[in-house]
Amino acid sequence: MAESSSPSLSSKEDLIQLIKRFGAYLTVKMSNLFSISFHNLDSRSVGAIAGLALAIVFTWRMFRSPGAPQRRQPKRQAPSTSNSVGSTQANATSTPFGASSSSEDLRTQIADALFQPVKPTLGQVVRQKLSEGRKVTCRLLGVVLEESCPEELQKQVTVKSSVLEALLEITKFCDLYLMERVLDDESEKKVLLALETAGVFTSGGLVKDKVLFCSTEIGRTSFVRQLEPDWHIDTNPEIVSQLARFIKYQLHISPNRPERSAANVFSSPSLEQFFGCV
Template identity: 45%
Template structure:
């Protein structure tokens, strides 16, 4: 389309040139001011037309060719070598990740294991009878009180990493003294710097349940199914210590056979 327009303009320019020649020869015989002005105006028109034609059809210069050289074998080798090194490092990282996923618990300390099992909980209430102590009833406390050796280390870690409260049902003051002496013997008050006032005593199961309700812990550990069920609406996590799984427990109640079997998962 543009070429056709340019061709037409060229024809007009040639025709105008012929007429211009005739007009110039005519005006040369009739020299006056008006004829000279006409010649000048016509000449200007021709110049403008010629410039427009040149601008409409600019000369296209050839684009410089860029020579692309193939990469040398040395650069190719270095590139492949770096990619191989990256893949090797990625493979090593994946292998380390797999190793961590396969056996993470074996690398935990007891303190890390206890914190892991608390799931972010900070306040814990725990029954002593049948959980920390070898004795399971108040009648057994009349003769002696002994901390279970397997539970001793876990108890010390709980005392140091969270706000721990221990509670037990007793029949008399002598039983209280026996329990305090047993806890002192494993270093609870010296090594863990545990406050003696956080060892609470009561005379009934209802009293222990009331203690827990008032303290509002994140975790409660107990052996009584009745108390665990009563507290399930109020406590976020509960751990039921039972020799055998009972089933049909609230969703926030976990079952285990001993204290250490839950917290010491190394």
Template identity: 55%
Template structure:
């Protein structure tokens, strides 16, 4: 007859790796499956499993007291019956054992509260230079015509930009129709406090009169990442830029191009809570 302890341990192992497979899907960034299979990581997981197993085999003190009271109430005849028949105890067969296994797995994979700095660093994958479009990504406005009237920095993107400027050389760029639009954009960025840290300066905000001009800026700067809402520009640059982020309200989960990532907003790509656009 199979040992109940071994069966429960096998069940723990199976639940553990099933949760591990789905854990990467809940992360705000891609998990490197090859690193996950490395010897070092496997050893760490093995230690965690053994530790969790020992905890599971030792029920809490109040549960032990409850078991002792039940056993005392049932009398010696029931105890002899369990011993003589060789059946596993009620603890091993009851739903309580399954719940303890699931609780341990859930606790192990409870989401880690990463800081925004950690999220930005991980998502940029050691990139050191970033170029980014303004309209529809950083600004509330969506067209050059809008900039002739006003320019407004999206409040939810400010902290992300500040973190990017700490670790990357950031350049912002946009097509405008006149000089007044340029001044509105620069004034909005200044009012949002994006020029105060020293990472982003007015000289790193570039303006052009055509969409092709933005493409030319990116080609000349040769960034590790370019962020844009124009699908045609993303397609053109995909052959020359290492990573691209396409911002689109209709972004799907995957892109047909390996180095192109899709997201509904800049904040959503970096996993900022509550950043999903409706």
């Protein structure tokens, strides 16, 4: 008996694992589809969404539909005591103990596996947070670099290790420009060397020509106005306020959670926290 039950148990576990993979596939596909703007849907995207909808409806109907109806038994006269005992023993032999509960447990496990939530990837989070923006401008001090003022750049330049993952993910689908105010040419060289050493230029999405330097804060504002990005990331509240009328979205990096100056201005203690990296 133990040998016959083992293959059945193994097949149930295999079925559950198969349903888990199918559920994860459905969840990721639906997340990717719904992150796409409906204005950009083509016929292939519509067909994919329709296919997923049919698959979900089919799965729901499969779990909702009851078992096959039993044939109606004709009425019989009350059996004798000996026949009742024999019938009871026959039913006990033909119906394994706990078969119904095992079937319900299996159905519950399959349903849980199919609709188990899947954590989105960092790439999906970045795209959703940036609302499918294609061009991003970002200052260096206080966002990508540990230093907070141009005077500190004359001594040393340190790239935040915690921000690298999010920064590289942005470069995969966004045209990213980094910019900063510096006091001399030597500071520029130190910044570029620090970024190169940290591996910022290795992904191919960001090149040195897209790291811009200026000598005044007004110069950085002018850079942003000329580039016309979908998102600008900055730590200076005055620049954020000045650009609110011209830039679609802004992210104000500040440790103190300032009051929202405009509907299109968001705030976060750091860039990595905005994307949930820490």
